[in-house]
Amino acid sequence: MASKAASEAPAGGAAGAPDPRLPGETAADRAPERYPVAEPGGKYLAPGVAGAAKILVVGPLGVGKTTLIGTVSEIRPLSTEALMTRAGARVDTRGGRTKTTTTVALDFGRITLDGDLVLYLFGTPGQQRFLPAWRDLAKGALGALALVDTRDPAASFDALGNLEDLDLPFAVAVNAFPGSPVHSEDDLRVALDLLPSTPLVSCDARDARSSVLALIALVRHLVHAATESS
Numbered sequence: 001m002a003s004k005a006a007s008e009a010p011a012g013g014a015a016g017a018p019d020p021r022l023p024g025e026t027a028a029d030r031a032p033e034r035y036p037v038a039e040p041g042g043k044y045l046a047p048g049v050a051g052a053a054k055i056l057v058v059g060p061l062g063v064g065k066t067t068l069i070g071t072v073s074e075i076r077p078l079s080t081e082a083l084m085t086r087a088g089a090r091v092d093t094r095g096g097r098t099k100t101t102t103t104v105a106l107d108f109g110r111i112t113l114d115g116d117l118v119l120y121l122f123g124t125p126g127q128q129r130f131l132p133a134w135r136d137l138a139k140g141a142l143g144a145l146a147l148v149d150t151r152d153p154a155a156s157f158d159a160l161g162n163l164e165d166l167d168l169p170f171a172v173a174v175n176a177f178p179g180s181p182v183h184s185e186d187d188l189r190v191a192l193d194l195l196p197s198t199p200l201v202s203c204d205a206r207d208a209r210s211s212v213l214a215l216i217a218l219v220r221h222l223v224h225a226a227t228e229s230s
């Protein structure tokens with residue numbers, strides 16, 4: 001990973017948030033009615049479900065993983081948040097002063113896309129010391145959504161590096177926080193050392209539709225990658 005590049009990313013960008021659309025995607029592909037956001041409480045799978053995929057949601061502490069899974073999940077999400085301890089405070093420095101809990105095992109949620117594809121979402125603990133758990137969680141996963149906070153893009157290097165080590169295809173979603181510097185897509189790609197084919201979208205983890213669109217960008221990428229390699 002290009003660890004130096006992100007710290008050199010220009011603050012305050014020119015072009016605004018990256019366009020969430022993928023090359024070749026039309027506005028109709030993203031029409032809200034195509035992807036109705038599931039109502040929470042749907043305990044059972046919809047009858048038309050034809051496939052399922054395990055997806056990781058990764059990123060550093062405080063980037064919005066637990067929030068995103070809770071926002072999109074149609075079942076009550078499982079969250080294993082624990083109070084951050086004084087011992088952890090020395091190392092768990094991200095997340096701002098308001099963050100008092102952290103995911104210690106995993107987050108889990110489920111979402112059905114387009115009525116027929118179920119995504120099982122597994123949020124990984126953000127801290128690199130949980131890497132062994134991370135590797136276990138990655139078993140059987142088809143891909144990952146990597147969240148990035150532009151206030152500290154370098155904090156995402158560990159997660160992106162882990163995904164590369166695991167050879168797990170991923171999409172990057174910039175989670176917008178108030179006061180986050182806005183970078184052009186090109187600057188972000190350079191800073192995060194992304195391949196041209198890696199989708200880069202923006203989202204607000206508290207907003208269901210934008211979070212679902214980020215997951216759709218990932219699924220399209222996975223389908224495309226699978227088609228290319230077959």
Ligand SMILES: Nc1nc2c(ncn2[C@@H]2O[C@H](COP(=O)(O)OP(=O)(O)O)[C@@H](O)[C@H]2O)c(=O)[nH]1
Nearest residue numbers: 061062063064065066067176177178204205206
């Ligand atoms: N403003 C804003 N706050 C967010 C967003 N996503 C998460 N947060 C807040 O940031 C904090 C950390 O989020 P959390 O989901 O716990 O991060 P995690 O450590 O990656 O699981 C929480 O207080 C969230 O409410 C976002 O998109 N915008």
Ligand SMILES: [Mg+2]
Nearest residue numbers: 065066102103
């Ligand atoms: Mg969490």
